[in-house]
Amino acid sequence: MPAVASLYREKLDDAGVDVIGVSQFNTTEAATIEFVERNQLSFPNVYDERAQLAGVYDIRGVPSYVFIDKQGRIAHVSAGARGVALIEAWLDQLLAE
Amino acid sequence: MNRATPIMITAIGKTPRQCLRRVLLSLIVLALCAAVTGCNQTPAEPRGSDYGATVEALLPTAEPTAPPTPDPTFTPIPPTDTPAPTYTPRPQPTYTPWPTPTRATTEDRQRAIPFNAQMLDGSEFSLPEAYGSPTLLAFWAPW
Numbered sequence: 001m002p003a004v005a006s007l008y009r010e011k012l013d014d015a016g017v018d019v020i021g022v023s024q025f026n027t028t029e030a031a032t033i034e035f036v037e038r039n040q041l042s043f044p045n046v047y048d049e050r051a052q053l054a055g056v057y058d059i060r061g062v063p064s065y066v067f068i069d070k071q072g073r074i075a076h077v078s079a080g081a082r083g084v085a086l087i088e089a090w091l092d093q094l095l096a097e
Numbered sequence: 098m099n100r101a102t103p104i105m106i107t108a109i110g111k112t113p114r115q116c117l118r119r120v121l122l123s124l125i126v127l128a129l130c131a132a133v134t135g136c137n138q139t140p141a142e143p144r145g146s147d148y149g150a151t152v153e154a155l156l157p158t159a160e161p162t163a164p165p166t167p168d169p170t171f172t173p174i175p176p177t178d179t180p181a182p183t184y185t186p187r188p189q190p191t192y193t194p195w196p197t198p199t200r201a202t203t204e205d206r207q208r209a210i211p212f213n214a215q216m217l218d219g220s221e222f223s224l225p226e227a228y229g230s231p232t233l234l235a236f237w238a239p240w
Binding site for chain 1: 208220227237
């Protein structure tokens with residue numbers, strides 16, 4: 001997640017990409033806030049206590065990424081520790097569409 | 098006394114070694130002569146007529162046998178000019194690569210379920226309001 005935070009600061013924020021962090025899976029809101037501050041996650045984050053968003057998007061583990069295009073459609077779903085380069089490439093594709 | 102035996106006279110003046118060599122040589126010559134004489138003799142007659150009868154009685158009585166019938170379990174294959182069977186290699190299993198997931202076209206994409214959520218900083222996020230720009234949902238855990 002710190003890598004995504006760096007990518008957000010360097011590129012995604014200026015490119016107009018909305019990044020929403022979803023914290024869940026056996027944690028507390030206090031632990032989530034502490035992690036966000038400690039790692040300087042400057043993009044918005046939500047504490048999904050009951051994992052509602054994970055259920056909606058069929059997320060089975062973390063980290064996972066859901067890429068939504070400009071029309072609100074799911075373009076890519078990435079599960080596992082994918083490299084930031086892959087995330088960046090997919091977002092470049094979405095920006096180019 | 099001196100004419101006792103010629104051999105003794107002959108042996109006079111010879112060393113025992115020379116005498117022994119002469120005796121051995123004589124024995125070898127006698128043995129060769131006996132062998133040549135034995136080879137030239139005709140075979141001796143059997144000891145008696147009953148000898149052959151005894152041997153004949155010990156042999157099993159030969160019964161008239163039918164001509165050998167071919168073994169039904171074995172049929173000899175006459176040699177032919179057919180070519181030798183060629184070796185056909187066993188077909189190897191073919192590997193079918195796992196299909197590479199194709200990137201979904203924009204028309205095939207599934208619409209994301211819209212949602213509203215309150216951020217930790219108190220702000221509100223609505224996915225429908227974010228239409229027009231790409232959105233990345235990053236699911237994570239603080240560990």
